[in-house]
Amino acid sequence: MNAGVPAWARFTTGGPSEGTAGGIGPLVVDFARELRDEGMSVGTSELLDAFDALSTVDWTDRAAFREAMSTTIAKSQEDRTLFKLVFDRYFFRATEAEAAREHAGGEQGNEHPDGEQRKGDEGEPGEGGGDGEAQIDIDALREAIMEALENGGDDTLRDLARLAIMTLSGGASSGVIGVDVQRVRRQLELRSQDLPPGEEGEDLRKQLQKFEQHVRRELEARMIAETGNLPTARPLNEMNRALPSGGTQDLAAVHRSVKMLKRAMATQGLESRGHQRTGPIDVRGTMRASLETGGVPLDLRYRPRRPRRPELYVLCDVSTSVTSASVFFLSILHALHDSFKRLRTFVFIERVAEVTDVFEQERSFKAASEKISNTAGVADISGYTDYGRVWVDFHDQVAADLDPRSTVIVLGDARTNGREPRADLFGKVTEKAGRSFWLNPEPRLYWNYGDSVIGVYERFCDGVFECWTSKQLEDFVRELTAVRPR
Amino acid sequence: MAISPASDTPELSSPEAVGAGLHSVGYLPDETTALVSYLAVQLGKPVLVEGPAGVGKTELAKALARFTGRELIRLQCYEGVDEAKALYEWNYKKQLLRIQSGAAADADSASWDAVQDNIFSEEFLLTRPLLQAIASEEPVVLLIDEIDKTDHEFEALLLEILSDFQVSIPELGVVEATTHPIVLLTSNDSRELTEALKRRCLYLWLDYPENAREIEIVRMHVPDLDEKVAARLVEVIRMVRELDVKKPPSISESIDWARTLLLLGADRIDRKTFEDTMSIIVKHRTDMDLVAERVGVKLDKSPASITGSGPRPAV
Incomplete structure (x- = not known):
């Protein structure tokens, strides 16, 4: 690949002969600006590193060029994804703009695409084309493609595919991808029959298929761009999704988002601990260490302060009004279960039942919720939530296990359907537990309207949170696991 | 910078050469890995390697040391590691x-x-890995393993070493590196590292290799294994990784499994072989159930062993 100029470079740049890092400088800086616009932090020192790196690699090789920039600029996995998206968008537009310009001008030039030209042509790729008359030298293109089929890399093929689309159709599409692929093939006169038969032709045929795949992918990408459904980079950074509603959401997705949450929590824990990480002096340890230095306690030993790992008692309303929120919440908790010393889960509608095992065994969201509704036996006759009875049961069966280190979390809308709330028993439960929180999956606006009695319970809780997006849920979990002196 | 990175040696002259060199010592890098290793040597910058457990992050450092003929100095990080344990x-x-x-x-x-x-002279100084790497006469490869396990303060401690390759000891003065070490930091991505640290490093994300490359890796370590079995094995491993398992099988586990299959003399992977040897690649009880259910059934589709019983996969 080092020998000679790659085919795509011949079309898009002046080739490596005039290739100094200075020529491409404005382009890279402009590219960095675009990255910053997408919310990535690109410092000057990173840019300098990128130039250093570019000066040592052969940047006519697309992969080397991209990876050299990526390794110096994008410093996390999310940033890398973003980088790739923006890179494709930015540099391919430059290539396309060049092709479109050549196409419109009706001449085949070898000008260098510099920053100004790119900016001028930014916007719709290929807006200059559209007349359908191919004026670029198709034979030259075809030759380049044939050459690439024989010994070119994947990147070269992809670039040629882009170029072929641009030059042959000027960006205009028929709207049906299959038709367009056929058109490109026909105009380039690429037929698999023309290739040498047997062993020798086998590789070429494979390469041709690859080329066609590239053409197809390019056309798809173009279509997405035109209809405005381009998957933009920005949502990558947003965690504020609405809660999943219904059984289609797989637990795997929950686990993925929990992984991010875990990572965020790990960072947060350290920050909040600061230099108060060690506890009081460990006298025994200090004495033992001082023996090494002749009884002089040079080295003070401290007791490590363990991060708080709460014992959790979670009660979830699983009546139809709040099911999706509660099952999602439970699955988050179970995915996080190693952050907690002990986690016991209960569900309730009219009665309360423990379902700790279900989440440990079932990995699929649907199976878990089915199992809960089939086996828990929490609904009696009406299927309406009866908080009063739940508190009676819970107080009788579980409250004895509660101690000041345990945390009680209730997830429910506190709609009693007109039944007795028995806030006095709930008060007794919260008194025994160290902390107690209530999560309400209804927006705060609806609280205490109709049969909602959240206000009655609120007096006994350390905190009442509204919780109807996963962002709010994450905030709460963070709050729960944060280490703070009490 | 006081010293220039040593890069005159012919085997470090291009990314391809570095890739070939790594290959020659038993590590199969992909193009990006070879390129970043090359850049690390050329620019003299530390490399931050991130990726899931068991993709060969630590192995890369070892291979670099073997390939360049340098000594490997390793600092294993853990929560609470401090300058007395890392520096001097x-x-x-x-x-x-x-x-x-x-x-x-x-x-x-x-x-x-x-x-x-x-x-307060050097006679009374106990050098720890970082100082050792800086003070070494010969160029070394310094591996700072699992940097994400440490505290934020420790990262700050590393900054001076990573950007200037020097250590300040108040009683002695500044110890500067005489040779340029190749520095690799690995992280399992369990927490976000500080911007300041990242800024000083090149970034390399290692992921599970593509099928073809993993087959090559397996065949390199277990050359006697039949090619078809190796291909099938990698395919199955891929299937397991795609499931939502607690601990996806790593590359070293693929190799272990390949060795096992060779020992057992298995010439194909059918359901029985798979279930007998599954414990080598799957190490959680809940995972085993899931894998047996999803992957075992797929293996059933191979001819001659259709039983039809067993739980159906929930699609």
């Missing part, structure tokens, strides 16, 4: 002995200055 420590015991013996020998003439100069 004064040898208190020896210092104390020195003071006591001096006082006993001649009580009157032992001038305070002499003792003070004496006990």
Whole structure:
């Protein structure tokens, strides 16, 4: 690949002969600006590193060029994804703009695409084309493609595919991808029959298929761009999704988002601990260490302060009004279960039942919720939530296990359907537990309207949170696991 | 920078050469890995390697050391690692002995200055991995493993070393590197590292290799294994990784499994072989159920062993 100029470079740049890092400088800086616009932090020192790196690699090789920039600029996995998206968008537009310009001008030039030209042509790729008359030298293109089929890399093929689309159709599409692929093939006169038969032709045929795949992918990408459904980079950074509603959401997705949450929590824990990480002096340890230095306690030993790992008692309303929120919440908790010393889960509608095992065994969201509704036996006759009875049961069966280190979390809308709330028993439960929180999956606006009695319970809780997006849920979990002196 | 990175050696002259070199010592890098390794040597910058457990992050450092013929100095990080364990420590015991013996020998003439100069000299310094790497006469490869396990303060400690390759010891002055070490930091991505640290590093994300490359890796380590079995094995491993398992099988586990299959003389992977040897690649009880259910059934589709019983996969 080092020998000679790659085919795509011949079309898009002046080739490596005039290739100094200075020529491409404005382009890279402009590219960095675009990255910053997408919310990535690109410092000057990173840019300098990128130039250093570019000066040592052969940047006519697309992969080397991209990876050299990526390794110096994008410093996390999310940033890398973003980088790739923006890179494709930015540099391919430059290539396309060049092709479109050549196409419109009706001449085949070898000008260098510099920053100004790119900016001028930014916007719709290929807006200059559209007349359908191919004026670029198709034979030259075809030759380049044939050459690439024989010994070119994947990147070269992809670039040629882009170029072929641009030059042959000027960006205009028929709207049906299959038709367009056929058109490109026909105009380039690429037929698999023309290739040498047997062993020798086998590789070429494979390469041709690859080329066609590239053409197809390019056309798809173009279509997405035109209809405005381009998957933009920005949502990558947003965690504020609405809660999943219904059984289609797989637990795997929950686990993925929990992984991010875990990572965020790990960072947060350290920050909040600061230099108060060690506890009081460990006298025994200090004495033992001082023996090494002749009884002089040079080295003070401290007791490590363990991060708080709460014992959790979670009660979830699983009546139809709040099911999706509660099952999602439970699955988050179970995915996080190693952050907690002990986690016991209960569900309730009219009665309360423990379902700790279900989440440990079932990995699929649907199976878990089915199992809960089939086996828990929490609904009696009406299927309406009866908080009063739940508190009676819970107080009788579980409250004895509660101690000041345990945390009680209730997830429910506190709609009693007109039944007795028995806030006095709930008060007794919260008194025994160290902390107690209530999560309400209804927006705060609806609280205490109709049969909602959240206000009655609120007096006994350390905190009442509204919780109807996963962002709010994450905030709460963070709050729960944060280490703070009490 | 006081010293220029050593890059004149012909085997470090291009990314391809570095890739070939790594290959020759038994590590199969992809193009990006080879390129970043090359850049690390050329630019003299540390590399931050991130990726899931068991993709060969630590192995990369070892291979680089083998390939360049340098010594590998390794600092294993953990929660609570501090400068006394990573950088240097004064040898208190020896210092104390020195003071006591001096006082006993001649009580009157032992001038305070002499003792003070004496006990804060290199003789009483215990070097730890980082200082060792900096002070080494020969160029070394420094591996700082699992940097994400440490505290934020420790990262700050690393900054001076990573950007200037020097260590300041208050009593002795600044120790500067005489040779340029290749520095690799690995992280399992369990927490976000600080911007300041990232800014000083090149970034390399290692992921599970593509099928073709993993087959190559397996065949390199277990050359006697039949090619078809190796291909099938990698395919199955891929299937397991795609499931939502607690601990996806790593590359080393693929190799272990390949060795096992070779020992058992298995010429194909059918459901029975798979379920018998599954414990090598799957190490959680809940995972095993899931994998047996999803992957085992797929293996059933191979001819001659259709049983039809067993749980259906929930799609």
